[in-house]
Amino acid sequence: MTLGTAAGAPEGAPARGRGGRLPGVGRAAARFVAPGTAVVYLSLLVLIPIAAVAANAFGDGWSGFWGSVHNPESWAALKLTIVSALVVVVINTIAGTAIAWVLVRDEFPGKRIVASVVDLPFALPTIVAGLTLLSLYGPDSPFHLNAAGTRFGVWLALAFVTLPFSVRAVQPVLAELDRDAEEAASSLGANSATVLRRIVLPSLAPAMLSGAMLAFARAMGEYGSLVFISGDKPFSTEVASLRIFNLYESSQSTSPAAALSLALLLISLVVLLVFGALRRRLARPEVTL
Amino acid sequence: MKRLLGRYGLRTAVLGYLALLVVVPVGAIAYRAFASGFVTAWRNLANPDGASTSGFVHALVLTLVVALIAVPLNAVFGVVAALVLARRRFPGAALLDAAIDLPVAVSPVVVGLALVLVYGRAGWFGGWLARQGIQVIFSIPGIVMASAFVSIPYVTRAVLPVLQEIGTEQEQAAATLGAGPWQIFWRVTLPSIRWGLAYGVTLTTARVLGEYGALSIVAGNVVGHTQTLTLYVGYLFDESDTAGADFGAFILAAITLAVLALLSISKAEKGSPPWRSRFGRSRSDLAVSSLSTTSP
Numbered sequence: 001m002t003l004g005t006a007a008g009a010p011e012g013a014p015a016r017g018r019g020g021r022l023p024g025v026g027r028a029a030a031r032f033v034a035p036g037t038a039v040v041y042l043s044l045l046v047l048i049p050i051a052a053v054a055a056n057a058f059g060d061g062w063s064g065f066w067g068s069v070h071n072p073e074s075w076a077a078l079k080l081t082i083v084s085a086l087v088v089v090v091i092n093t094i095a096g097t098a099i100a101w102v103l104v105r106d107e108f109p110g111k112r113i114v115a116s117v118v119d120l121p122f123a124l125p126t127i128v129a130g131l132t133l134l135s136l137y138g139p140d141s142p143f144h145l146n147a148a149g150t151r152f153g154v155w156l157a158l159a160f161v162t163l164p165f166s167v168r169a170v171q172p173v174l175a176e177l178d179r180d181a182e183e184a185a186s187s188l189g190a191n192s193a194t195v196l197r198r199i200v201l202p203s204l205a206p207a208m209l210s211g212a213m214l215a216f217a218r219a220m221g222e223y224g225s226l227v228f229i230s231g232d233k234p235f236s237t238e239v240a241s242l243r244i245f246n247l248y249e250s251s252q253s254t255s256p257a258a259a260l261s262l263a264l265l266l267i268s269l270v271v272l273l274v275f276g277a278l279r280r281r282l283a284r285p286e287v288t289l
Numbered sequence: 290m291k292r293l294l295g296r297y298g299l300r301t302a303v304l305g306y307l308a309l310l311v312v313v314p315v316g317a318i319a320y321r322a323f324a325s326g327f328v329t330a331w332r333n334l335a336n337p338d339g340a341s342t343s344g345f346v347h348a349l350v351l352t353l354v355v356a357l358i359a360v361p362l363n364a365v366f367g368v369v370a371a372l373v374l375a376r377r378r379f380p381g382a383a384l385l386d387a388a389i390d391l392p393v394a395v396s397p398v399v400v401g402l403a404l405v406l407v408y409g410r411a412g413w414f415g416g417w418l419a420r421q422g423i424q425v426i427f428s429i430p431g432i433v434m435a436s437a438f439v440s441i442p443y444v445t446r447a448v449l450p451v452l453q454e455i456g457t458e459q460e461q462a463a464a465t466l467g468a469g470p471w472q473i474f475w476r477v478t479l480p481s482i483r484w485g486l487a488y489g490v491t492l493t494t495a496r497v498l499g500e501y502g503a504l505s506i507v508a509g510n511v512v513g514h515t516q517t518l519t520l521y522v523g524y525l526f527d528e529s530d531t532a533g534a535d536f537g538a539f540i541l542a543a544i545t546l547a548v549l550a551l552l553s554i555s556k557a558e559k560g561s562p563p564w565r566s567r568f569g570r571s572r573s574d575l576a577v578s579s580l581s582t583t584s585p
Binding site for chain 1: 295306317388495505518535
């Protein structure tokens with residue numbers, strides 16, 4: 001999956017499409033039908049509903065919007081969500097890069113299984129992820145580590161679901177990395193820490209940022225894995241998505257839930273834009289998951 | 290010596306992190322699912338109240354029905370969108386490209402809320418739909434829409450790079466030789482993108498089967514009616530039926546492992562050129578093999 005790459009045909013590819021050979025009306029139809037269908041599908045499914053959230057958020061005007069977002073419980077939920085997402089993204093960017101390094105540069109029996117394990121949190125239903133972590137780090141923990149209802153539990157769940165993004169963003173770039181520069185540096189007397197800091201990390205930085213972007217976006221909105229392990233305690237472990245659900249369930253109007261939804265969405269998009277700009281400054285990589 | 294120590298140290302740290310975060314918890318759920326024996330676990334899951342109606346079987350069937358509608362819809366959309374983005378220049382292409390990624394940044398709960406606000410009884414289109422006798426929210430169409438929403442980007446993102454890499458030479462050659470647009474699509478384009486498509490469809494399926502947050506708003510969570518597998522597992526846990534929830538979670542985890550196996554196959558195949566097409570050694574095969582010599 002590529003996020004934030006430019007659209008359009010590759011260089012040198014002709015603009016004329018497959019419909020280009022059709023005469024007259026047929027050509028016009030073929031030219032507009034395909035993009036039209038795609039746009040209508042996307043609009044009905046994604047764009048119009050998102051617009052409805054934005055419109056509903058301002059159902060009671062600007063003061064209604066700000067009142068809903070700045071309500072103490074919602075505000076605490078937003079802060080918790082942002083802080084938790086940042087904590088987990090930092091941890092997983094480091095851990096994910098280390099895992100990618102081991103997957104690319106190290107050789108050991110069973111490496112392919114480890115590579116599949118990395119994809120597991122992506123494919124595992126979030127509710128299963130939550131129950132899974134709860135069975136090990138919950139009240140019945142065999143290690144006597146009860147993280148249920150604590151912020152540590154929230155971070156654990158977020159670390160679980162965002163891990164694949166951090167690893168898969170770095171891994172292909174690391175695999176393509178030219179090792180000549182590293183060998184040259186070490187033959188000139190640089191120790192491995194210097195090689196890592198001066199040569200490897202600068203080349204990996206854009207990919208690490210891409211992974212961080214995806215992981216951050218995922219962590220900001222995560223719901224399923226947090227429902228049970230977080231304990232859903234207001235002011236303590238109630239993240240924004242849980243707060244939105246509770247507002248939707250408990251209040252007569254949908255506006256408070258929509259307002260917090262819009263705030264969450266805008267914060268995610270702003271952070272993604274900042275990360276994207278930062279990444280473009282560092283380089284222009286293609287990142288795929 | 291120090292290097293070797295560093296290498297083994299890193300390997301141990303990485304494997305330890307993965308084990309504690311992923312492997313041991315997933316293993317624990319499998320262990321707990323069978324702790325009370327398979328038969329008891331199955332009975333718990335199928336009849337949580339000892340009643341004769343089976344919430345689990347209904348949830349399983351509903352999940353499959355939803356996947357069978359949502360995945361093909363998104364596969365068709367994904368291929369059309371990828372073709373449009375790769376082969377056409379039109380105003381708003383960059384916007385379409387960005388909009389396809391939007392669902393990744395939207396919380397599942399917000400997805401559910403957004404659909405309710407448009408297709409719910411009091412929503413923008415809800416009144417009109419109700420007058421036509423169509424119920425979307427708290428019904429299968431809503432569940433399908435929520436599942437399709439969250440899984441939109443994957444097919445496009447898997448197919449688009451493949452389309453950009455293969456270029457249009459083969460398609461143009463086919464057109465010169467008199468093939469129509471559909472013929473070109475079925476005989477040239479589709480065989481070239483099929484492993485990318487398979488990869489995207491597998492990711493889409495995984496995402497559709499696993500969705501929970503959006504469905505918990507859109508589906509209404511009525512036992513034996515609008516409960517998918519994930520909702521059913523959550524419901525069992527809420528009802529303190531941990532044995533049933535653990536077994537349900539194990540079933541979902543087992544499905545996930547099957548999906549992962551498919552993923553690693555299609556990922557491996559995606560990298561290699563599609564040597565043999567269904568149509569024998571055609572022009573497209575020759576074109577693809579010549580392409581593969583230029584790009585590793």
